[in-house]
Amino acid sequence: ELDASEKRYRSLVETSPIGILSTDKEWKVIFANQTLEEITDYSQTDLCSMNFWDMVSSDKQDRMRQAGENYLRQGRQKGWEIRWIRKDGQPIWVELWATRIEKDGKQAILVNVMDVTEQKQAREEKKELQTQLQHAQKMEAIGSLAGGIAHDFNNILLPIIGYTEMAMTDVPQD
Numbered sequence: 001e002l003d004a005s006e007k008r009y010r011s012l013v014e015t016s017p018i019g020i021l022s023t024d025k026e027w028k029v030i031f032a033n034q035t036l037e038e039i040t041d042y043s044q045t046d047l048c049s050m051n052f053w054d055m056v057s058s059d060k061q062d063r064m065r066q067a068g069e070n071y072l073r074q075g076r077q078k079g080w081e082i083r084w085i086r087k088d089g090q091p092i093w094v095e096l097w098a099t100r101i102e103k104d105g106k107q108a109i110l111v112n113v114m115d116v117t118e119q120k121q122a123r124e125e126k127k128e129l130q131t132q133l134q135h136a137q138k139m140e141a142i143g144s145l146a147g148g149i150a151h152d153f154n155n156i157l158l159p160i161i162g163y164t165e166m167a168m169t170d171v172p173q174d
């Protein structure tokens with residue numbers, strides 16, 4: 001039964017569409033599944049020789065490390081959206097959910113990792129398109145306002161021009 005349970009567990013973890021890794025309490029990676037290898041482009045050997053924070057974008061490492069340490073003190077599951085750096089140097093956005101677990105009688109951390117790069121880019125594109133739409137709507141409103149002002153101004157000029165032309169017919173040529 002233990003072997004069957006172990007096989008089911010391994011199958012679930014290895015075939016999961018979500019990257020899964022576990023770290024010790026110092027955040028050293030001790031396990032990573034195949035999906036995480038595909039997300040990061042690091043091999044399992046590479047990943048297991050790294051610290052969790054090695055993948056975090058350098059400009060966010062200190063802040064994320066502090067958030068991780070706060071998490072460890074509180075022990076709650078936490079979702080973060082952060083930028084990681086793949087092995088090839090390309091930045092990707094991942095959403096992390098960490099859970100404190102016990103492994104071999106020691107405190108460890110189980111982290112689920114979802115690559116949300118495409119969703120983040122789609123949100124940014126949507127935001128940019130909304131900004132462009134708002135700008136276009138402002139320009140349309142200004143155009144309508146300018147058209148209204150031009151129409152009103154034309155209504156004022158029309159009698160002036162008409163009276164001027166009538167006055168010019170009454171003026172002698174010399």
